[in-house]
Amino acid sequence: MKFKVFNSYEELSAYSAELVAGVVREKEDAVLGLATGSSPLGLYEELIKLYDDGNLDFSKVKSINLDEYVGLDGTHNQSYRYFMDLNLFNHINIDKNNTHVPDGVAEDLQKGAEKYDELIESMGGVDVQILGIGPNGHIGFNEPAEKLNLNTHVADLTQETIKANARFFASESDVPTQAVTMGMGPIMKARKVILIASGENKAWAVKSLIDDVITTNIPATLLKLHTDVTVLLDRSAASQLDEK
Numbered sequence: 577m578k579f580k581v582f583n584s585y586e587e588l589s590a591y592s593a594e595l596v597a598g599v600v601r602e603k604e605d606a607v608l609g610l611a612t613g614s615s616p617l618g619l620y621e622e623l624i625k626l627y628d629d630g631n632l633d634f635s636k637v638k639s640i641n642l643d644e645y646v647g648l649d650g651t652h653n654q655s656y657r658y659f660m661d662l663n664l665f666n667h668i669n670i671d672k673n674n675t676h677v678p679d680g681v682a683e684d685l686q687k688g689a690e691k692y693d694e695l696i697e698s699m700g701g702v703d704v705q706i707l708g709i710g711p712n713g714h715i716g717f718n719e720p721a722e723k724l725n726l727n728t729h730v731a732d733l734t735q736e737t738i739k740a741n742a743r744f745f746a747s748e749s750d751v752p753t754q755a756v757t758m759g760m761g762p763i764m765k766a767r768k769v770i771l772i773a774s775g776e777n778k779a780w781a782v783k784s785l786i787d788d789v790i791t792t793n794i795p796a797t798l799l800k801l802h803t804d805v806t807v808l809l810d811r812s813a814a815s816q817l818d819e820k
């Protein structure tokens with residue numbers, strides 16, 4: 577696992593965009609595994625800049641998102657489909673038919689989850705997986721637990737996650753309590769993983785990534801078993817690491 581610490585979130589974001597751009601330049605139909613939330617916002621801004629400047633072509637790129645809230649359809653302004661359209665897809669030349677976000681309002685969520693795994697498989701897996709990290713060490717919505725799921729599934733969000741995400745909603749009680757999330761399987765199988773963490777509230781989870789313990793109670797620690805993970809940090813997220 578490689579760690580890189582940046583003086584600012586802007587520098588971190590520009591660097592992460594170059595990593596993603598490198599993958600796309602090498603493989604024009606690359607499959608991007610995408611995350612929502614605050615962490616990748618700067619990356620998406622930088623990717624849009626690269627596209628605007630004529631330095632990156634998304635016309636053949638495909639994407640698969642990590643998760644979606646149960647109960648929110650794509651028109652809801654806090655749904656992850658809406659987030660992706662707003663913050664990335666509407667601004668680049670990606671074919672929206674090639675962008676995928678789990679269906680949080682499927683009549684049969686379990687069936688939808690199974691279909692999502694088939695879809696990931698049919699796309700040939702993920703070339704580069706973008707991850708944020710929860711303050712509790714979750715990745716996607718694979719929350720700390722005794723057991724983790726391999727496949728896409730409906731996850732109960734922990735109280736800590738609901739609290740952390742309440743900032744996007746009118747009140748904490750408006751935050752959905754469940755999400756459909758990609759399991760650990762496709763994340764661990766992604767050919768390359770880029771994890772972005774910024775802010776003091778991520779420092780504990782980030783520190784857990786350098787300790788030598790791997791535990792399902794801190795799902796991100798499973799990434800230690802992956803051979804190509806780059807962790808990009810700002811100074812605050814790195815504040816509990818010994819060598820900064």
Ligand code: F6R
Pocket residue numbers: 610611612613614615616642643707708709710711714715716717
């Ligand atoms: C989002 C996701 C989550 C977030 C994590 C960090 O699609 O899967 O794991 O990456 O909760 O969220 P932010 O970046 O908002 O701090």
